[in-house]
Amino acid sequence: MxxxxxxxxxxxxxxxxxxxxxxxxxxxxxxxxxxxxxxxxxxxxxxxxxxxxxxxxxxxxxxxxxxxxxxxxxxxxxxxxxxxxxxxxVARKYSHGLDRLQGLAETLREHGRVTNEVRTVGPVPAPACVADRLRLAGGDGAQVLYVERLRRLNGLPLSLDLTYIPMDIGIELLGADLENNDVFRLLEEITGCRLGTAQITLEAVNADAHSAAVLQAPRSAAVLMVERLTHLSDGRPVDLEFIHFRGDRISMSGVLHRAA
Missing domain, CATH: 1.10.10.10 (Winged helix-like DNA-binding domain superfamily/Winged helix DNA-binding domain)
Incomplete structure (x- = not known):
């Protein structure tokens, strides 16, 4: 003008x-x-x-x-x-700490009880991006264990977790109690190795029809999507997760230190 x-x-x-x-x-x-x-x-x-x-x-x-x-x-x-x-x-968001590598039940234990509804579990061919992130021999098409869980906190839907695990480890999870245990704890028991580090990405996305229905949220509502690739202490990637949190029920917090 x-x-x-x-x-x-x-x-x-x-x-x-x-x-x-x-x-x-x-x-x-x-x-x-x-x-x-x-x-x-x-x-x-x-x-x-x-x-x-x-x-x-x-x-x-x-x-x-x-x-x-x-x-x-x-x-x-x-x-x-x-x-x-x-x-x-009338509502409060639950604080999810980013200071330590923990399962959801460990992270939110002070806020109440986390329960898991296992919606899908079984072997599937790994999509190319999953095979690459998990460094699978055979690449695209190698078998992984796919687990889809609805996580509730005190009975309210909190997150929809989509998890991919290499099949040599995942085969042991097929008979495990995934409804009452964090996958992290089970992975450490199966491998006999502590978890070490995780790469994490946070972004806001719109809930698709499936996520909205499972989480009982309005379609296209804001969802906090967490992509996390977890490694054993020896560096092997063993758990790739895409976690869709209800944005109105969770907040992420942590302590950041400025590098020298």
Missing amino acids: SLDRVREHPAPLAAARRRRLRADQALQLADLLRRQVLAGGFDRDGGVLPHEDTLRAAYRVSRNTVRQALDLLRAEQLVERQPGLGTIV
Whole structure:
């Protein structure tokens, strides 16, 4: 837009800038409030957030900004408005640590009980990308054990895990109790070797029809997809997983150290 056009329409441009600023402030406030919700910061008040006027004064923003921020948290189903009570916390995300290599039950044990519904288990020909990542002899078409599990935390669907394991190890898992055990622990028992390291990739994706149905989430809802390739302590890759977490029920956290 030319400077002449800008001078001709100063009021609409100023209004647009104000709306953008308010939206930016609402996002910032939502981030701060979300952190407190997830950390249990409002538990001592019975899970009730401060009144809108209190938030407005504390964060030095407008009433509209406060309402927009609360609308964002409502859309995430973290809070809801209840007449006579105000804005209350209705859900919390479970913190999944990234500091240690652990199975889901180990990671979330302080939050409750993880159960596994084994939906599929059996040998399949390895797709080329799986064979490459697991360094399988014979490459594309080599047999791997494929396991699909729905993981629940306290009865609520949390993740859909798709796992590929080399068949020389996977054959031992066919008779194992996959419903009540983490695969990590079983791998260490079978191989007699500790797990060592894992390469991990996190990204947000839209739930496909299958994932949405299994996780009881709206189709195309945001899902946190974790790709993890786990190695034994001797360096052999033994477990390739694609884990689809419900984004409204999990958060990832860890401690990062700056390299010298």
